[in-house]
Amino acid sequence: MSKAATVYDVAAHAGVSIATVSRVLRSPDAVRPATRERVLDAVTALGYVPSGSARGLAERRTGVLGLYFPGFDAAEDAPALDVLSSAGAAAPPFTVVEDEGEPGAPATSMLFLDEVLRGAELEAWKQGFVLMVGVGRDDPDRSTVRDMAGRVDGLMVLASSVPDDVLARLARRIPVVVLSGPPRGDDYDHVTVSNAEAMGELTRHVLAQVGEGAVAFLAGPADSPDAEQRREGVVAAVAASGRATEELRLLRGDFTRASGRRAAEELLRDGAPPSAVIAANDQMALGVVDVLHRAGVRVPDDVLVTGFDGIDAAALSVPPLTTIRQPMIELGRAAVQVLARRLEEPEAPPAVVRLPLQILLRESSARPA
Structure with missing residues (x-):
C-alpha cells in the first residue's frame, strides 16, 4: 500500500x-x-x-453520533452461518420450494426502528456526522451503550432502553436525546409523539362504529413507554364514553406479528370474537387479521381491526388497515437535529420536540351500513 x-x-x-x-x-x-x-x-x-481521529484530537470531537436500540432479538436464536469455510464448496445457485403462503412470523418487529434508523442516518449525513448504531442484545450491564458513549459526541436512545442510573451517568459525559415516550421532568432533550391523545381519538372512532359491541385492546409490552401511553389513551376514551373500563378485554403482545396471532387465537378460543380489536401497533394488528381470515371471520364485517405506526404493510393488507401513522423517518431526523444543536448550544434548556401523528381511517374499521 x-x-x-x-x-x-x-x-x-x-x-x-x-x-x-x-x-x-x-x-x-x-x-x-x-x-x-x-x-x-x-x-x-x-x-x-x-482522518477522523486527528480531527477529533484537534477539535475534541469525533464527528460521530450514536443511536442505541434495545436488543429485541436473541443472537443465540440465529441459525449458524459459516460462509468462509464453504466458500470453495460446490453448491446449487438456487433451490425451488413449495411456498405454503403463510405470512412470515419473525421473532421481532424491527419495522419501526428500521425507519427511525433511516431518518437518523440521512440527517447525520446532511449534518456532516457519521452515525454509529449499537444494539443491546443480552446486555444486562449495558456495556454496549457505555462503550458507545466513549466513542461518540452525543447519544440517541429509545425511551426506557437504558436504565435511569446508567443514562444519568452517560449524560454527565455527553449530550443525550431520548426518543419516544413522555418527558419525565428530566434534563434530557426529547423527541416524541402524542401517543395517548391519538389513540384516544381512534378509540372514539371505533366505539362509534361498534355501538354496544365488545372491544378488545391488544397492548404492547408493559415496560414500553409508548405502549403504556397508547393503553392509557384507549382506557380513557372507553371511560369517557360511559362504558365500564372492566368491559375492555385487555391482552398483551410484544409488538410482533406472531404475538398478534397468538392474541387472536386466544380471543377465538374464548368464544365469539369481540366487535373490534384495537392493537398497539400495526404488526400485531396484522397478526390478528391473519388469524381472523383463516377462521372465516370477516374484517371489517364481523370484527373491526386497527393498528398504530403506519408501516407500508398496513396499507397493503386486505382489507387496508386503519392505523395511526407515526413520522418514523422524521423521528430519527429530528433526534439528530436536536443532538447537533445541543452540541453547539450545551447550556440551552432541555428541548421537547413533539411531532404530529396522522389517523388514517381505512376499510378495516368501516362497519358496513
Whole structure:
C-alpha cells in the first residue's frame, strides 16, 4: 500500500492553504466554487481520506453520533452461518420450494426502528456526522451503550432502553436525546409523539362504529413507554364514553406479528370474537387479521381491526388497515437535529420536540351500513 495522502498534500496539489482544504470538506458552500472544485479535484486525484481521529484530537470531537436500540432479538436464536469455510464448496445457485403462503412470523418487529434508523442516518449525513448504531442484545450491564458513549459526541436512545442510573451517568459525559415516550421532568432533550391523545381519538372512532359491541385492546409490552401511553389513551376514551373500563378485554403482545396471532387465537378460543380489536401497533394488528381470515371471520364485517405506526404493510393488507401513522423517518431526523444543536448550544434548556401523528381511517374499521 502506498503512503496515505495528507491534508498538506491536498493543499499543495490544489495550491491553497490547509485551512481552505478544511473549509471545503466541512462547509463547501462557504468556499468559492472555483476554489472548491480545485480542492475536490485534488482530493480525488490523491485519494485523500480525512482522518477522523486527528480531527477529533484537534477539535475534541469525533464527528460521530450514536443511536442505541434495545436488543429485541436473541443472537443465540440465529441459525449458524459459516460462509468462509464453504466458500470453495460446490453448491446449487438456487433451490425451488413449495411456498405454503403463510405470512412470515419473525421473532421481532424491527419495522419501526428500521425507519427511525433511516431518518437518523440521512440527517447525520446532511449534518456532516457519521452515525454509529449499537444494539443491546443480552446486555444486562449495558456495556454496549457505555462503550458507545466513549466513542461518540452525543447519544440517541429509545425511551426506557437504558436504565435511569446508567443514562444519568452517560449524560454527565455527553449530550443525550431520548426518543419516544413522555418527558419525565428530566434534563434530557426529547423527541416524541402524542401517543395517548391519538389513540384516544381512534378509540372514539371505533366505539362509534361498534355501538354496544365488545372491544378488545391488544397492548404492547408493559415496560414500553409508548405502549403504556397508547393503553392509557384507549382506557380513557372507553371511560369517557360511559362504558365500564372492566368491559375492555385487555391482552398483551410484544409488538410482533406472531404475538398478534397468538392474541387472536386466544380471543377465538374464548368464544365469539369481540366487535373490534384495537392493537398497539400495526404488526400485531396484522397478526390478528391473519388469524381472523383463516377462521372465516370477516374484517371489517364481523370484527373491526386497527393498528398504530403506519408501516407500508398496513396499507397493503386486505382489507387496508386503519392505523395511526407515526413520522418514523422524521423521528430519527429530528433526534439528530436536536443532538447537533445541543452540541453547539450545551447550556440551552432541555428541548421537547413533539411531532404530529396522522389517523388514517381505512376499510378495516368501516362497519358496513
